[in-house]
Amino acid sequence: DWTPDSFVEETVSNLKEQLGNDKVVLGLSGGVDSSVAAMLLHKAIGENLYCIFVNNGLLRKNEFSGVLEQYKGMGLNVKGVDASARFLEALEGESDPEKKRKAIGRVFIEVFDDEAHAIENVTWLAQGTIYPDVIESVSVTGGPSATIKSHHNVGGLPDYMKLKIVEPLKMLFKDEVRRVGKSMGMDKELLGRHPFPGPGLAIRILGDITSEKVRILQEVDAIFINGLKENGLYDKVWQAGAILLPVQSVGVMGDERTYENCVALRAVESTDGMTADWVNLPYEFLQKTSNAIINRVKGVNRVVYDISSKPPATIEWE
Numbered sequence: 001d002w003t004p005d006s007f008v009e010e011t012v013s014n015l016k017e018q019l020g021n022d023k024v025v026l027g028l029s030g031g032v033d034s035s036v037a038a039m040l041l042h043k044a045i046g047e048n049l050y051c052i053f054v055n056n057g058l059l060r061k062n063e064f065s066g067v068l069e070q071y072k073g074m075g076l077n078v079k080g081v082d083a084s085a086r087f088l089e090a091l092e093g094e095s096d097p098e099k100k101r102k103a104i105g106r107v108f109i110e111v112f113d114d115e116a117h118a119i120e121n122v123t124w125l126a127q128g129t130i131y132p133d134v135i136e137s138v139s140v141t142g143g144p145s146a147t148i149k150s151h152h153n154v155g156g157l158p159d160y161m162k163l164k165i166v167e168p169l170k171m172l173f174k175d176e177v178r179r180v181g182k183s184m185g186m187d188k189e190l191l192g193r194h195p196f197p198g199p200g201l202a203i204r205i206l207g208d209i210t211s212e213k214v215r216i217l218q219e220v221d222a223i224f225i226n227g228l229k230e231n232g233l234y235d236k237v238w239q240a241g242a243i244l245l246p247v248q249s250v251g252v253m254g255d256e257r258t259y260e261n262c263v264a265l266r267a268v269e270s271t272d273g274m275t276a277d278w279v280n281l282p283y284e285f286l287q288k289t290s291n292a293i294i295n296r297v298k299g300v301n302r303v304v305y306d307i308s309s310k311p312p313a314t315i316e317w318e
C-alpha cells in the first residue's frame with residue numbers, strides 16, 4: 001500500500017544511494033512540486049543540494065522575497081537570483097503569447113545555466129516533474145495540440161549542460177505530492193498554493209509587457225488573492241488570478257472623466273487543469289473585491305468576472 005510516510009522513507013533512501021556525495025542543482029519556483037522535491041533531496045543529501053530561485057519579475061506581489069525567506073527557514077541551501085530586468089528586457093515590445101513564453105523560457109535557461117555553472121562539480125539536475133507533466137509533455141510534443149501551448153516545465157534544459165536528471169516525484173499526482181509534503185512537516189500554506197504558470201504574469205498581461213503593467217496587475221492580483229484567503233474561499237478554488245486586458249474604457253472619478261484599464265478576475269475549480277469550471281464566487285465577495293481594486297489601484301477603473309469554463313475557454317487568457 002502506498003503511504004506518504006513509506007514513500008518518503010523509500011525515496012530518501014534511494015536518493016542517498018543514487019546520489020552518494022554528488023552535487024545536485026534544482027530550480028525552485030515557489031510552487032508545491034519543486035518545493036516538495038527539494039525537501040526530499042534535502043533530507044537525502046543536505047547541503048549537496050543547491051537550490052536556485054529565480055525572480056523573473058513576473059511573480060505575484062512580494063512573492064520573491066517572501067518565498068525565499070520561507071525556503072531559508074526550511075533549511076534549504078538556496079540562492080535567490082533577481083533577474084527581473086533581464087526578463088523585462090527580453091519581453092520588450094513582444095505581444096505574441098507564444099513568443100513571450102519562448103523569450104521567458106530562453107532567459108530562464110540562460111540565468112539558470114549561469115548559476116549552475118558557478119557550482120563546482122555539479123553533476124545532477126533535479127526537477128519537480130510530476131506524473132501529469134510527463135503525460136502532458138508527450139501530448140504537447142506529439143499530438144495534434146502541438147502548437148497550442150509550449151509549457152517549459154519539462155525537458156527545458158540545453159544539451160550542453162550534460163547533467164544527469166533526477167525526478168523524485170515523477171510517478172505522483174498533485175494530491176500525492178501534497179500528502180508527501182505534509183508527511184515531511186512542510187507548511188500547510190505552501191502545500192496548498194494554487195498552481196501558477198511558469199511565465200507568470202506575462203501571460204496574464206494581454207499584449208506587450210511593461211513594468212508599469214506588471215505593477216498594476218500585481219496590486220490587483222494581491223487584492224483578489226488575499227480577499228479569497230480572508231474570506232475562506234482560497235482552498236475552495238483550484239486556481240485564481242487576475243488578467244490585465246488591453247482595453248481602456250471610460251469612467252468617472254469625482255467630477256473627472258477617466259479613460260483607464262479593465263481587469264478580469266478568474267477563479268476555477270478543476271482536478272488537473274485539463275478541464276475547469278468557473279467558480280460561483282459570492283456576489284458580495286465580488287462586490288467588495290471590485291470596490292477595493294478600483295479604489296486602491298491607480299490605473300484601473302473597471303473589473304469584470306470571467307464566467308467561462310474549459311473547454312472551450314482555457315484557464316489562462318493567452
Ligand code: XMP
Nearest residue numbers: 150151152153195197198199273314315316
Ligand atoms: P490553460 O490555459 O491551458 O492552462 O487552460 C492549464 C494550466 O496550465 C497552466 N499554464 C502554464 N503553465 N507554462 C506553465 O508552466 C505555461 O506556459 C502555461 N500556460 C498555462 C495554467 O496556469 C493552468 O494551470
